[in-house]
Amino acid sequence: MNDPDSQAGGARKVLEVEEDAAGTRLDQWLAKQLAPELSRSRIQTLIREGAVSIGGSPVLEARAKVAAGFVVEVNVPPPEPAEPEGEAIPLDILFEDDELVVVNKPAGLVVHPGAGNWSGTLVNALIAHCGPSLSGIGGVRRPGIVHRLDKDTSGVLVVAKTDHAHRELTAAFADHGRSGDLERAYQALVWGTPPRPTGTIDTLLGRSGRDRTRQAVVSESQPDARHAVTHYTIRERFGEEPDATALASLVECRLETGRTHQIRVHMAHIGHPLVGDRDYGAAFLSKANRLSEPLKGLVSGFGRQALHAWLLAFRHPTTHMLLRFEAPMPEDMARLLAAFRAME
The missing domain is CATH 3.30.2350.10 (Pseudouridine synthase)
Known part of the structure; x- marks a missing residue:
């Protein structure tokens, strides 16, 4: 039986152990009975806190064995107030x-x-x-x-x-979607143009030895080195030269891993940092001075990296339906992109 009674936002659940479950660990049995609402780790915490009882007596050991006919009561307290506090900030x-x-x-x-x-x-x-x-x-x-x-x-x-x-x-x-449906795609405006229309950047990333707030391509000997893979496709080129180089390019990046600053570090690593990236593309800031107006002013005044996560697709955790979401390029980046296109 399952008797969820309201307890100011909490819940009281009373369950009876069936015969074929005799000898099972208490936390394992409860995890099966209360999935997906409560995880096993959450149940173990409740047991340690004295919120689980058998026959009216608290049981404090998750490894305790249950017997057929046991009546197990679980008192789930209401969620604790959130920290930090909520703020009325507009959301899309x-x-x-x-x-x-x-x-x-x-x-x-x-x-x-x-x-x-x-x-x-x-x-x-x-x-x-x-x-x-x-x-x-x-x-x-x-x-x-x-x-x-x-x-x-x-x-x-x-x-x-x-x-x-x-x-x-x-x-x-x-x-990273290897055994399921997960898709993440980004639009990045980068300096120059990669040598091939499509490519894969496969490196190890870790904390930079020069600045601990930044990431860098590192060797496998670095303790925090983590595998990082980015796939890119050139979508547009701006200011193309006869030698097939270009002033800038719009690149779509798809992640096989999700490391901190991954796209920014990877594109800088191959010599094509993001426009506006003052952390990983500082060496390219002088490029803006060689541009003509109004593009020069837009690039100089663009106060962030030109990177937009335009696509995310995944399976719903309960219905397992494939969900796909797209977000239009924000106004500031769209205006910058239009200015690069206009120089053509």
């Missing part, structure tokens, strides 16, 4: 249901609170927007961040609203 919602929310993140919005950004983030905005519909990630009423976009990168981003969705989506992104 592309899709939302009980499990997840998909947003078109603008450039300039930090995804998660951290040093120097404890408020005004996407998480603050989602806490306010979703309110009670957040069922609690690990017992805390907060959105579950599955993947991130840099502060100054715009585009499609999915966030989990439940523990189940968070587990499923996190696994899908960690797998």
Whole structure:
């Protein structure tokens, strides 16, 4: 039997152990009974906190064995208040249901609170927007961040609203779509033009030895080295020369892995950093001085890397339907791209 009684946002569940489950560990049996609502790790926490009892007596050992006919009571407390607090920040919602929310993140919005950004983030905005519909990630009423976009990168981003969705989506992104349907595509405006119409950049990335806030292509001997693969396709060239070079190019990048600053580092690594990228493309800033107006002014005043996550596709964690979302190029990047096209 399952008797969920309201407890100010929590739930009381009473279950009876069936005969064929006799001898099973308590946490394993409960995980099977309460999936997908509660994960095994969450159940183990509840057991340690004294929220699980058998015959009215708390059981504090997850490894305790159950017997046929045992009546197990689970008291799930209401999710703890979110930290940080919610803030009424406008959001461009592309899709939302009980499990997840998909947003078109603008450039300039930090995804998660951290040093120097404890408020005004996407998480603050989602806490306010979703309110009670957040069922609690690990017992805390907060959105579950599955993947991130840099502060100054715009585009499609999915966030989990439940523990189940968070587990499923996190696994899908960690797998990088190798065993499922996950697709991520970015539009990047880069200096110059890669030598081939399509290509793959396959390196190891880790913290830069010169600046710990940046990433760099590193050797396998570096402890934090992680495999990173980016596939690119040239979509347009601007200012083409007779020798097949160009002033700049619009490149589509598709990720096989999802490392910090991956596209920015990879494109700089092959000699074609993103327009506007002051961290990885500083050596190319002088290129703007050689441009004619109005392009020169637009490039000089473009205060971020020209990178937009235009496509995200994945399987819904509960219905398993394939969801596909596209976000139009934001106005600032579209204006810059139009100026490059006009120079032709």
